[in-house]
Amino acid sequence: MLSENLNPACCVSRRELFAGAGLGLAGIALQSLLARDGLLAREPESAEEADWSPPDGRPHRTPQAKQVILLMMRGGFSHLETFDPKPELTAHAGKTLGESPYKGVLESPYLKNVREQVANNIIDKTQARIFPTQIGFQKGGQSGIEVSDWFPNVRNCVDDLAIIRSMWTSDNNHGAQMEFLTGRHLLDGCFPTLGAWIRYGLAAQSDSVPQFVSMGYQLDSQCHGATDPDYLGPENAGIVLKVDPENPLPYAKPARPLSAVQARARADLLGRLNRLSALDHPDDATLRARIQSYELAFKMQTAIPELLKFETETPATQKMYGLDQDVTRPFGQQLLAARRMVERGVRFVQIFHGDGAAGSWDAHSALKQNHTSLCAQVDLPTAGLIRDLKQRGLLDETIVVFGTEFGRTPCAQGPDGRDHHNYGFSIWMAGGGIRGGVVHGATDELGFHAVEHRHYVTDVHATILHQLGLDSHRLEIPGRKRLEMEHGQVISEILG
């Protein structure tokens, strides 16, 4: 029974959406409402604050991209068996680092970049022995970039990818999953995630679908999960969806018969009454969020099930995402849903792959079996997503990120595993103005340290925001000063 949006235009800011939504009395009082709006009403405490104004929903510069699909492999995939070939591992397999020609890695100043939260619980770098690469690599595409045989389909798309082989992160436990999304490790507290920042900074592209969607295995045990807006306010939280058109989200239909007219009448009245209440509570961000949530909820009732109607896709498209195979179907459905979402104006879609508390990519043992099975689940659908976006002309405006919280150690853990490794690892990005067929940055001969063009995880954020036309410094809120490292630096070398 929720109302249709009372505000027909698309592409307006959060504030405009709210303001424009006011009808009748509330509409008349709009100006006073905005004037009394908490953040606007404050006396500036400093010159910096005097210059500050809340985001108006418009990008700070001409955007190169409109939306983002972030794929997050939970648990930490091995860069050494995916996107960063290291023949020296096989050449010196069985030696300790000290016995190899590369004992210098243990002297590196980069070792001090990280916190080893679990000092007694990681393999001893001086004693562990180099573990050979567990899979072959081959060149792909025109660019001839080497990708492992566990990613044959992604390899075929390599000319569209910018592979960054020089990532590092500060902590070596799985709290780094949130760190990848916020720039700060769990131990530092809770912070807004990337999706929430984008939701905060940019106006909605559509008023019928949520702007920030999360699918797959959520990070429930980390702060409030991977959809956390923290101090940006609850209206910027992500919405968790299941890939089930019958039941994508609960209570999608009225439990008692209700005509469209009845529903609209009720929702209209509710909107008017809530806005009247907002006049009395100008500083109540939760109330604003609730008004918005009702408007969005109405649209979602029809829009969300429609998003998940894969039968409207051609068999060829379905096959591209691996919907015809049991192994690839779960991830493939999420990716196809993601494409349909960005098509319809969802701004930021994040998809987590790998269940369990730590994430199933966490191959402390039996890495070969682990990655053989997990890569098979994601390779085909991921390549399908890239190809599909491309054939629809969406890749130009959609950034795809294939990431993970950290890499895995060059040395063995136990007989056949690799431990957490945050000194150097790989991710890739594609689309949205990012150049394809590019390898950027490098680790040393063993894949131990990122040594060329080192990038902390927030450099990915900076690059994404840059392409979306946002400057994270200008989004910053007075009194919520962020560390410089949280902003990151744009990886300009991979931009077209």
Added chain:
Amino acid sequence: MKYFWAVVLLLPAVAAANDGPVERYLRDVRPVLQKRCFSCHGALQQKAGLRLDTAQRIRTGGDSGPAVVPDDPAGSLLVEKIIEPDASLRMPPEGEPLGEKEIAAIREWITSGAPVPENEQPQKDPRDHWAYRVPVRPPQPAGSVANEKPIDAFLDAQRKSRGLTASPPVSKELWLRRVTFDLIGLPPTPGDLKTFLADESETAYETVAARLLKNPAHGERWARHWMDVWRYSDWYGLGTELRFSHYHIWRWRDWIVESLNAGKGYDQMVVAMLAGDEVAPEDLDTLRATGFLVRNWDTFSRNKWLDTTVEHTARAFLGVTLQCARCHDHKFDPLAQTEYYQFRAIFEPYQFRIERLPGQPDRNQQGLVRTFDEYLETPTHLFVRGDETTPDKDRVLTAGVPRTLGGTLEIHTVELPVAAYNPDKRPFVIEEAKQAADRAVQGAEQAVTVARAAVGQAESAQSAAELEEKQAEGALATAKLEEQAKTREAAVAAIDKAARARVATLGARRALQVALRKKAIADASRNSVLAVLHAESLEDQGVKVTRPEEWVAAAHEALSAQRAQAVLEAESDFLALSTQVEQLTATLDALIASVTDPKDESLKPAIAKTSTALVDARVKRTAAEKRRSDAQGESAKPLTTDYKPRSLDFPRAKVTYRDTPSNSPYPKISTGRRLGLARWMTDKSNPLTARVAVNHIWTRHFGEPLVTSVFDFGLRTARPIHHELLDWLAVEFMESGWDMKRLHTLICTSRAYRMRSGSTEAESSHRALDPDNHYYWRMNPRRMEAEVIRDSLLQLSGRLDTAMGGPDAPTAAAEEGFRRTIYYRYSRDDRMLFLTMFDAASAEECYRRHETVVPQQALALMNGKLVFDRAADIARLISKELGDRPNTEFVTVAFERLLGRKPTAAELAEATDGVDKLLAVESGDAAGGAAAGTADGTPLERARAAFIHVLLNHNDFVTIR
């Protein structure tokens, strides 16, 4: 250096330009000592009397003299220890030996004379951490207003320091709504409001608080809060297979509700939950509390079960993240890995079992699930790196509590009373055994009566038939020729009937014999039960020693009764088998006699079958005869005291997935470890327990905690802004006997609790100064918890079923059900969908609820059946009260009832207009055509229901302002 913040955090010393020996000590030596040595030779511990946290102290040394001899590395004890080849003597004792470079740096520092840096600060003593110091009641801040309540005095002082002032009081209506939701989780009734508004006395607020705290709904409301913290979960598993928690765990929930309503002290509740079986081993009511420990049962892993117990006991009651010390020493807090396992040793012996309850011997149907100590001898070892497959078997760790927290764990073995280790000795079990024996006798008597009556009937039927038979024979003798055929026919029938009647009489007599024998056995059995119970009770009373003759006589009687019973049973068996043999013999004879033609083989199978049965029966009869003669033989022997005791039941729960529970007797003692822990926790010198509890309670009144990390009061948690208030509340709490109702009263009647939640124009500067309201210059608006929304809908619609307690109701019944939400099943895998929309507690862990605003909540309130139906109820109720009054009045009452306040003039106009528009829609007058709804009632009734539906979705319904 952009990304080198981590270095700055971790490494205190950075290379200085001036690279002298002092600088090198600070850069290369001290950090090594800090990392590897301070934990035993620093502020917390000084093993061998030695501290290594300053150069001066290194030079001074410990019990064995100076640790270094300046200029002489080879002669320095420190160097000797770190290069010791024998690993068992080498320092540090754990982990890798120091590296070559590290050793070289230490040597070099000594060679250069072991110089001491100026003003070198020793390691800060972690025990000085604010939360590890025993709370002391702070004096009320100077300059506070006369008669100011301490809560307000402390808050005022803090506000003043930031140039903030308290927001003015909220309206009486909204205060009543706030406090009523807070204390009973339901909205105030119109009567409550009327009474409160009429009460203009000084004590009006106190009166309300006192009234609400007496309402049984208070226990239900706050039980749910504590169930979050204490991880309440009904059973769950795979389908119907029980894997976690337990069927009967709801009794723990009821205990929490009852305890809160009874005003039981928080300390007593902690003691009961951790050690109810040790402090009150015979009290079935208190035993329910130990469900706290039962809940952690994990059918797959005893290790995980205990880990969970350690983790959540420490976090819930102490705010200690002890789980971080499972694999290694705690990274931030002074908690050694050994201390984790010492804490685990407290729980190592515990197990749970299902206690039988009066009236139901089947424990699966009804029982009390409770904790007891079973594994008294199981040692606790440290698991190297937390891995249960690598226990350090060289050391057995004794039960202990973290040293940093002070106090001592005093453990006294608990000698259990007989009923505690032998539940079959509980009076009600004995009573039920007697009752069962009596019932058996009564049943047997009834059977005899019935059998006697049957014999009587059969005998009269036989007499009648025999009379008929005689008459028929007489008639035949005198019949005329033409009647002979007919008369003969009648005579044959009469003969046949008489023959059957004789057989029936024989059968009835036999049945009577059987019934009589059963009656005799039931009598004998009751005699044995009574005699055995008598002998057992004498033995339990110690009469065996004090008055041996009396006991011997009782034992003789018991044996004699058992022998008599045995003889009767054997006799009965023998007779029954004899009858069977006779019958089979007769059947066989008849079969054989009926074969006239030797070639006829049609009866052969029947004959063979009967013969076989006869053989079997004969063999059994012979055995029964033997038993009878044995029993008779036993009976003839002189009496002894060796009667057969009752067969007792000691059922266990399965410890792990696949094992077969044993039935060996329960231990006669309990280790007392858990009681020791509970006493240590609730001792007034424990620095954490009261602070943590008070913080939890405060959080649920103000929406924000005093200490943000409600489950971690460790070193990472800075001294809170309102530290003095926290300590004052903690001390007050303990000194009041840990009285939670008193604490609720203090908080709810404070000025702070009365503040408005919104800021006024005048307070816009406050928003700038303290946007997050850390200084409590206003009240925090809160959203109702999931349970409160549902319960309120039921209350407002007049549907709430106030029945308390009982087994968890199925969630499937919840949407149509009217009981309070707390009574529906709540587990990891099974809880009401409606609740999950509104940030319901995770059944695994929820120390604090979130308050999100997401469209799914809008969908639940707009589309859910519950809201539709209850809205119609509420509209009907209000309309009934108002009679023919106009919609303006309906709207006003609806606002008061649902939002706790009157509508503003603008709202009244908008809402009244809104009802008119809804009416137009329901009447089919609206543009766009008629309504498709099929709801009952007139268009006006439907429009009003629709209006209530809208108001239930209003932000101010779910918001507590």
